Amino acid sequence: MNIINEMHLKFISKSTNEGFARSVVSTFILELDPTINEIADIKTAVSEAVTNSIVHGYKRESGMIYIDAKITQNKKVIIKIRDKGVGIENVEKAMEPLFTTSQQEERAGLGFTVMQSFMDNVKVKSAPNKGTTVTLEKQIISVR
Amino acid sequence: MLDTKYKNDILTIKLKGEIDHNSASSLRTAIDSQINALRPKILELDFSGVGFMDSSGIGLIMGRYRSMGLIGGKIKVINVPENIGRIISLSGISALGVLK
Numbered sequence A: 001m002n003i004i005n006e007m008h009l010k011f012i013s014k015s016t017n018e019g020f021a022r023s024v025v026s027t028f029i030l031e032l033d034p035t036i037n038e039i040a041d042i043k044t045a046v047s048e049a050v051t052n053s054i055v056h057g058y059k060r061e062s063g064m065i066y067i068d069a070k071i072t073q074n075k076k077v078i079i080k081i082r083d084k085g086v087g088i089e090n091v092e093k094a095m096e097p098l099f100t101t102s103q104q105e106e107r108a109g110l111g112f113t114v115m116q117s118f119m120d121n122v123k124v125k126s127a128p129n130k131g132t133t134v135t136l137e138k139q140i141i142s143v144r
Numbered sequence B: 001m002l003d004t005k006y007k008n009d010i011l012t013i014k015l016k017g018e019i020d021h022n023s024a025s026s027l028r029t030a031i032d033s034q035i036n037a038l039r040p041k042i043l044e045l046d047f048s049g050v051g052f053m054d055s056s057g058i059g060l061i062m063g064r065y066r067s068m069g070l071i072g073g074k075i076k077v078i079n080v081p082e083n084i085g086r087i088i089s090l091s092g093i094s095a096l097g098v099l100k
Ligand SMILES: Nc1ncnc2c1ncn2[C@@H]1O[C@H](COP(=O)(O)OP(=O)(O)OP(=O)(O)O)[C@@H](O)[C@H]1O
Pocket: A048, A052, A053, A054, A056, A057, A058, A083, A085, A086, A087, A088, A094, A095, A099, A100, A101, A102, A106, A107, A108, A109, A110, A111, A112, A113, A132, B055, B056, B059
């Protein structure tokens, strides 16, 4: 895997940073000449993961969110979104469609489902009190 | 600041910009206060001006579906742009009959 570009981003878990984070990542991948749909897919998936870190990982506290993004020579995008928040007890259960632990906040329980259908691969590493790392991968094809 | 129109018991609200967790809470408050003030039979949410939406927007629609249910009304989601249509169809909310 030949990495041709790489970036690291660290920001506080403030909800205004959701828009900031997804636009930084979508700008970063532009050199791969993605289609509008590919950009929208990545923007949405990043927004889901970052929002989860803010809403669930850090709840009402504030903490740091880290994004590491890479692009490879064969036009693959790899984005890692990490928090040091409360973590997830049962990752498999959390990833089920419609599963949410915050119903009273009008959450649909669709964040992971969206990430999985908009990206080629979604990996989640998490443990209670250790935080959560979500790795998103997508092959950019650029067919218009 | 919402772009609203009320006519023949139909409240039409035109949403603009990006709908995410950051913007959803103020949108929710603003829409619900219009619903409670006007008590329309139908709430139309017009998505033509929305450039981005994630699952927080689905939560917003589902929540307004409930708000309208409480006053015996219905909700319609109209003018959905192509890129937002994908997350909407994924969510399964079309089964609620809210899409026009
Ligand atoms: N970073 C995280 N830290 C702690 N818990 C998380 C994190 N991400 C997800 N979770 C847990 O996984 C559940 C499912 O996440 P998912 O994004 O699919 O749905 P949601 O966030 O509850 O709702 P939606 O994304 O539709 O608004 C969450 O309710 C939460 O319990």
